[in-house]
Amino acid sequence: MESIHAIKGTIDTLPGEIERWHAIEMTVRKWTGLFGYSEIRTPVFEDTRLFERSIGEDSDIVGKEMYTFTDMGGRRITLRPEGTASVVRAFIEHSLDQRGLPQSLWYMGPMFRQERPQKGRQRQFHQFGVEVIGGKSELLDVEVMELFDRIACDLGITGREYAVNYLGGAESRERYRTILVEFLDAIESALCPDCQRRRRTNPLRVLDCKVPGCREAVHGSGNLPKIVEYLSRDDLASYGRIKDILGSNGIAFREDPFLVRGLDYYTGIVFEMHLKGLGAQSAVMGGGRYDALVGELGGPDLPAVGFACGMERLILAMENLGSASAGNGVDVFVVSSPEFTNAADAAYALAREVRLAGFSAAFDSQGKSVKAQMRAASRSGAKYVLFPCGTTDAFEVKDMAASDQKTMNMDAFLAMLKEKS
Ligand code: HAM
Numbered sequence: 479m480e481s482i483h484a485i486k487g488t489i490d491t492l493p494g495e496i497e498r499w500h501a502i503e504m505t506v507r508k509w510t511g512l513f514g515y516s517e518i519r520t521p522v523f524e525d526t527r528l529f530e531r532s533i534g535e536d537s538d539i540v541g542k543e544m545y546t547f548t549d550m551g552g553r554r555i556t557l558r559p560e561g562t563a564s565v566v567r568a569f570i571e572h573s574l575d576q577r578g579l580p581q582s583l584w585y586m587g588p589m590f591r592q593e594r595p596q597k598g599r600q601r602q603f604h605q606f607g608v609e610v611i612g613g614k615s616e617l618l619d620v621e622v623m624e625l626f627d628r629i630a631c632d633l634g635i636t637g638r639e640y641a642v643n644y645l646g647g648a649e650s651r652e653r654y655r656t657i658l659v660e661f662l663d664a665i666e667s668a669l670c671p672d673c674q675r676r677r678r679t680n681p682l683r684v685l686d687c688k689v690p691g692c693r694e695a696v697h698g699s700g701n702l703p704k705i706v707e708y709l710s711r712d713d714l715a716s717y718g719r720i721k722d723i724l725g726s727n728g729i730a731f732r733e734d735p736f737l738v739r740g741l742d743y744y745t746g747i748v749f750e751m752h753l754k755g756l757g758a759q760s761a762v763m764g765g766g767r768y769d770a771l772v773g774e775l776g777g778p779d780l781p782a783v784g785f786a787c788g789m790e791r792l793i794l795a796m797e798n799l800g801s802a803s804a805g806n807g808v809d810v811f812v813v814s815s816p817e818f819t820n821a822a823d824a825a826y827a828l829a830r831e832v833r834l835a836g837f838s839a840a841f842d843s844q845g846k847s848v849k850a851q852m853r854a855a856s857r858s859g860a861k862y863v864l865f866p867c868g869t870t871d872a873f874e875v876k877d878m879a880a881s882d883q884k885t886m887n888m889d890a891f892l893a894m895l896k897e898k899s
Contacts, residue, residue, distance in 0.1 A: 487593075487601025489790070498793050502633060506586060506606045509628045513621065515582040515608055520564035522588060526554040532563040532771055534742025536680040538688070541672075543591040545601075557590035560741070561786055562768070563775075565609045570777035579612030579780070586789075598759030598791045607765070607786030611772060614781045616716055619747045619767060620723040622785050626751070626763055627729055633792065634801025635753070635762075639730045642749045643737035644717040645682075646709045647769070651745075654708040655681055661703055668695035685738045697736065704735040713746070720747050743768040749785070755798040756791060763787035807859015809895065812841040813851045815865060821845075824866045828873065828888070835892045837899075864891075 484490055491499060510517070526546050533539050545557040558564055565583055568574075574581045586606040593599055608625060610618050623640060630638055645651065662669065662677045662684060669677065670692035673684045685702075687693055696702060709717065724731050731749070739748050746767030752760040765785025773779040810832045814825035825841040832839040840858050842851045855863045856878070865874040867885075875891055876883045886894070 485601070487595035489600060489602075498796055499789070501796075502606070502629075502789055502792060503586065505629050505632045506584070509625055509632070510584040510608065512628075513582070513625050515584045515610075515625070518565055518568060518583045518585050519587070520558075520561070520568050520585070522590075523555050523557050524564055524567065526556040528563050528567055528775070529556055529559060532566070532741075532743055532775060533560065534680065534683075536676050536683045537740055537742055538686075539591060539740060543593055545590045545592055559591045560589055561585050561587070561605055561607050562609060562741075562743070562771075562784060565784075566611070566772055566775055566777070566782070569609075569611050570772065570775060575612060575778055575780065580610050580618065581612055582608065582610045584608045596757075596759065598756050598788075598794055600790060604789040605786040606789060607784060609782060609784035611782040612780045613783075614769070616719045616723060619720050619783050620727060620729070622765065622783055623724065623729060623749060624727055626785055626787060629787075630751070630762075630792070633796055634799055635792070635795055636799060637754065638751060639732060640724075640749045640751050641734040641737050642721070642724075642731045642747060643734050644706060644709060644713060644720075644747055645738065645744050645766070646705065646713040647745055650705070650709045650713045651682070653710075654703070654705050657703045657708060658682070658684075661701065662696075665695050665699070668692070680742065682738050683742075685736055686740050702736065705738075706733075706735055716746065739764055739766060743771040743774075745769045747783070753791075753795045753798075756794055759791060761788070762791045762795060807861075808840045809837040809860065810839040810862050810864060811851075811855035811858050811860035812839060812864045812866070813848060813855070814842045814845070815848065816845065818866065818868050821866070825864075828864055828866060831888055832892070832895075835895070837892075837895050862891075862895075 529544060530540055539559050544559055547555055549555050565585060569581065584606065587604065588602050589605050590602055592601055595601060608622055610622060627638060658681045659677060662681055666674060666677065668691065669684065670687060670689040673687050673692050676683045684696060687696065737748055737750060744766040746769060748766035750764040751762050753762050763785050767783040769781035772782055812825040812829045814821035818824065822843050822845065829839040829841040842854065861878055863876040863878060867873055872885050872887050874883055875886050
């Protein structure tokens with residue numbers, strides 16, 4: 479019979495690989511807790527209009543990459559391509575502003591984009607991210623970056639540097655838009671068909687075009703106007719303050735005057751972190767301020783800022799850097815000695831006592847030879863192997879690192895495990 483495979487662009491995470499995921503998940507929980515953020519979980523599918531309205535009709539995500547279908551009730555449904563829109567929808571739907579502002583929220587889970595799969599780019603991938611809704615201070619812009627930085631640092635990611643740019647509010651963007659359209663008109667024939675259209679509908683998107691010839695025409699001339707030169711006084715002051723706070727907190731950044739990001743909702747600082755060694759898909763995280771989105775989605779007029787990190791890319795970076803060991807294995811493996819009757823039951827009973835005392839334990843239930851069980855014990859990474867001694871309460875304990883062996887009872891053995899843990 480023909481075998482069935484995982485869908486292109488999706489990944490199975492196997493034992494031996496899952497430990498790095500756990501390391502990330504634990505570190506995210508630790509630092510979001512220390513920063514006082516609360517977790518929010520939203521559905522993986524939403525009304526398609528949510529993403530059209532927030533990410534923007536002219537973006538690659540909405541235009542080309544969404545998994546959209548019509549359900550049996552005739553509704554247009556989309557598998558979420560990112561988390562921000564859903565968090566904002568949930569914030570509005572449940573009036574979270576009534577719980578006090580700002581609301582500092584974090585999330586983690588699968589996202590879906592129909593992109594061409596390659597290293598670091600899947601169709602189902604995972605993000606963790608944060609959204610701080612209802613706070614305007616530049617301290618919050620830096621706080622979300624620092625929160626990510628703490629997580630990445632704990633996970634052994636070295637060489638962290640953030641690319642930053644400032645897109646500005648409506649007034650700044652309108653001024654820049656006029657100048658940018660003039661520039662794009664002059665090179666119109668060199669633009670790809672999508673960007674010829676976007677030039678009128680959403681010219682900032684042209685800066686983010688991935689089509690090589692088009693990108694070269696826009697970025698290669700050296701004349702592309704910079705957003706920062708058209709910022710209002712207030713926006714410029716805000717950008718300056720963010721850079722000062724980043725500097726005084728030791729967060730390394732470099733200004734990228736053409737960083738616009740692939741989503742339409744940004745209105746202030748935008749930032750990304752790229753890491754070497756990840757090939758073409760080097761962006762590990764990205765985010766920024768989006769002060770108009772909550773209002774645009776029908777909520778109160780509240781400012782917001784956030785980021786999301788691609789977990790598969792973070793794992794690739796951890797692997798490259800050799801950080802966060804892959805799996806420590808179990809604490810204890812209990813051998814079921816074939817020479818005794820009911821050996822597996824005795825092994826299970828011992829493993830159970832170890833487990834209930836708070837240590838991990840595996841045992842053999844298959845009646846394998848002692849030699850085969852010892853191979854399984856080493857594969858499991860067990861620090862101690864126990865050999866039950868028939869009818870007595872005592873058992874032999876082999877310390878796998880020290881290679882010595884002694885007779886102990888359960889109380890003494892657990893006391894030793896506790897002392898060494
Ligand atoms: P984004 O830049 O579209 O931003 O995605 C954030 C991160 O998700 C990227 O830097 C990348 O690491 C990862 N990512 C995106 N697409 C893929 C893919 N196909 N395969 C693997 N990883 C991928 C957002 O999603 C915004 N919601 C961030 C944000 C939050 N802005 C404000 N708040």
